[in-house]
Amino acid sequence: MADKILMKGNEALAETAVLAGCRHYFGYPITPQSELPEYLAKRLPEVEGVFLQAESEIAAINMIYGGAATGARVMTSSSSPGVSLKQEGISYIAAAELPCLIVNVMRGGPGLGNISPAQSDYFQATKGGGHGDYHLIVLAPNSVQEMSDMTMKAFEAADTFKNPVMILSDGVLGQMMEPVVLPEPVNFDINSKKWGLGYRGADKKGRNLCTTIFMDVEHLEEHNWHLYQKYQFIRDEFEKGSWKDLSIEEHECEDADIILVGYGIISRILKTVVEKCRKRGIKAGLLRPKTLWPFPSGRVAELAKKTKQFLVVEMSCGQMVEDIKLAVEGKVPVYFFGRTGGTIPSDFEILNEVDKIVRPD
Amino acid sequence: MQKIFSRPQSLSANPTHYCPGCDHGVIHRLVAESIDELGLAERTIGVAPVGCSVFAYEYFNLDFISAAHGRAPAVATGIKRCRPDSIVFTYQGDGDLAAIGTAEIIHAANRGENITVVFINNAIYGMTGGQMAPTTLVGMKTATSPYGRDASLTGNPIKMSEMIACLDAPAYVTRVTVNTPAALMKTKKAIKNAFQLQKDGKGFSFVEVLCICPTNWGKPPAEAHKWVTDNMIPVFPLGTFRDKHKIEA
Numbered sequence A: 001m002a003d004k005i006l007m008k009g010n011e012a013l014a015e016t017a018v019l020a021g022c023r024h025y026f027g028y029p030i031t032p033q034s035e036l037p038e039y040l041a042k043r044l045p046e047v048e049g050v051f052l053q054a055e056s057e058i059a060a061i062n063m064i065y066g067g068a069a070t071g072a073r074v075m076t077s078s079s080s081p082g083v084s085l086k087q088e089g090i091s092y093i094a095a096a097e098l099p100c101l102i103v104n105v106m107r108g109g110p111g112l113g114n115i116s117p118a119q120s121d122y123f124q125a126t127k128g129g130g131h132g133d134y135h136l137i138v139l140a141p142n143s144v145q146e147m148s149d150m151t152m153k154a155f156e157a158a159d160t161f162k163n164p165v166m167i168l169s170d171g172v173l174g175q176m177m178e179p180v181v182l183p184e185p186v187n188f189d190i191n192s193k194k195w196g197l198g199y200r201g202a203d204k205k206g207r208n209l210c211t212t213i214f215m216d217v218e219h220l221e222e223h224n225w226h227l228y229q230k231y232q233f234i235r236d237e238f239e240k241g242s243w244k245d246l247s248i249e250e251h252e253c254e255d256a257d258i259i260l261v262g263y264g265i266i267s268r269i270l271k272t273v274v275e276k277c278r279k280r281g282i283k284a285g286l287l288r289p290k291t292l293w294p295f296p297s298g299r300v301a302e303l304a305k306k307t308k309q310f311l312v313v314e315m316s317c318g319q320m321v322e323d324i325k326l327a328v329e330g331k332v333p334v335y336f337f338g339r340t341g342g343t344i345p346s347d348f349e350i351l352n353e354v355d356k357i358v359r360p361d
Numbered sequence B: 001m002q003k004i005f006s007r008p009q010s011l012s013a014n015p016t017h018y019c020p021g022c023d024h025g026v027i028h029r030l031v032a033e034s035i036d037e038l039g040l041a042e043r044t045i046g047v048a049p050v051g052c053s054v055f056a057y058e059y060f061n062l063d064f065i066s067a068a069h070g071r072a073p074a075v076a077t078g079i080k081r082c083r084p085d086s087i088v089f090t091y092q093g094d095g096d097l098a099a100i101g102t103a104e105i106i107h108a109a110n111r112g113e114n115i116t117v118v119f120i121n122n123a124i125y126g127m128t129g130g131q132m133a134p135t136t137l138v139g140m141k142t143a144t145s146p147y148g149r150d151a152s153l154t155g156n157p158i159k160m161s162e163m164i165a166c167l168d169a170p171a172y173v174t175r176v177t178v179n180t181p182a183a184l185m186k187t188k189k190a191i192k193n194a195f196q197l198q199k200d201g202k203g204f205s206f207v208e209v210l211c212i213c214p215t216n217w218g219k220p221p222a223e224a225h226k227w228v229t230d231n232m233i234p235v236f237p238l239g240t241f242r243d244k245h246k247i248e249a
Helices: A009-019 A035-046 A057-069 A080-095 A122-126 A144-161 A171-175 A217-239 A265-279 A297-304 A320-328 A347-358 B024-037 B052-059 B072-082 B094-100 B102-111 B160-165 B181-199 B221-235 B244-248
Strands: A004-008 A024-027 A050-053 A074-078 A100-106 A137-139 A164-170 A177-181 A248-251 A258-261 A284-289 A291-293 A309-314 A334-338 B044-048 B063-066 B087-093 B116-121 B172-177 B205-210 B239-243
Touching (some): A009 A035, A009 A100, A009 A144, A009 A177, A024 A035, A024 B072, A035 A050, A035 A171, A057 A080, A057 A100, A057 B072, A074 A080, A080 A100, A100 A171, A137 A144, A144 A164, A164 A171, A258 A347, A265 A284, A265 A309, A284 A297, A297 A320, A309 A347, B024 B052, B024 B116, B052 B087, B072 B102, B102 B116, B116 B160, B116 B181, B160 B205, B160 B239, B172 B221, B205 B221
Parallel strands (some): A024 A074, A074 A100, A100 A164, B044 B087, B087 B116, B172 B205
8 A cells, every 4th residue: 555645735636636647737826725836836847747837817727728628637726716717718628528627725705805715616616607508527625635536536537528627625625734645646648539639640530629619509509418418427427327436425314313514624524513413412414525516416305305404514605505405405494504704613613503403492 | 734723731621701802811821831831731730719710720621729719829838738749820810819818929929839820910800890909000990999099098009019029038020911912922931931930949930910801991902902001011010020040040
């Protein structure tokens, strides 16, 4: 077994990208994700890769668009205000069905907000963000180990589904240090993607074209339904297919009277809350979506038949809670507790909320 | 029978959607001829802009990608960095390159990206219906400057070649036109030179071509071409602003 090493979340993600065969990073500095580009600025030249600091997030995502179109494994990273700037390019990448990795180390917003951890870009990440009918695959790690694991998975998913993948992390996960076991390196060959611009294999037929413009309404409609069908396929793969393991994590949900729901760093706090609840005789469980799109609605709906209520906890004013409500379909109450602006709720605060719900005297 | 003139291999047989008298078709041909003559067709990747030449990819027999408005130099950068053995060019109009894409073109030039940029300057937005461009001449009437461009309100025409030639990195920056057969031959030479430099790994090459827009200028092609000489060239002087390769040679 590989050795455990101590790393920051952002660095573990960056190193895993290199191990996954990513040799091109394009980005623009922004706090709190700077360790990621700084690490790759040192690391990529060691493996004959390219680290390029772009003139803006807009330029960076368009470099990703061009790079991804060649078939290379490429990535960019940013934090909330920077990811807003990337939305135009992300829409093009999704429309052109190009694989790439986009990392959002979320900070407080809206506007310039602040540089403290937040989860207020959930809507942007999972509901579109840019213009048009499209989806990203959105992964939400909750540990330094998962910052690594999910990076490898992200590149695999991007290539498998020909779709951009976003890792939705936050300032805590990016900055904190934990032991991590890194994966074995992958031998990635740009020419494995025969659709790539500049592919010159003997089996190339005609030319390779990458465009997102469909002037005839019937052609654009056809393209949009094609994308829709792909998204349905991705949903199925994550709900019951070979990507199921990446969908959710559960603790003690089967007999729970109250299921706490949270993703990312919040799920770590919720785990502690569940343990404390159980010690106090409250049958609490934890449901943690590991993948935010496609959302594990099927499992939430199943649990809605078993439990008495849900409490969704987020570092926002309530975004993922809407997806939980959609899946629960009013069968049981869905409560929400959030802190925002860069504040992280304590286990004590959340425990108080649980008390208010299960012991309303 | 010997065939002495035919469609370049890099040019597709598709009829273009350009207006009668438009210069795009001619310049597409010069690009295609240059690529063919240098034997680069197999490894050339084009980047199409947003504007009249948004469908440029339909008219070339080359690997192609269509970029968002103004972003072509960034897209070209991504391609070139991932496939350094390819020949990458962007084909952009004045709205695309000199307005919304100013940051992308300046920084691609400043990095000395080993790409070729063909910049079509006809002093107007064509595709959207003849609005004022950053290159519109002072006093020139357009759909969004109906009283003529007022420099006190919207500034003066932006001179991209001169701006880019201020940077240290670019290898070749030139401004040409296609309004006479002689001028067209010079443009061909400039475009071919730009691709040759890229082939030789000499860095960023930029060819600005002064063109007409008969439809939105409201002038027949012959009159429009004369208008280039009388009105555009005095503001946008022809000439080579940078030729590093020649200096080094």
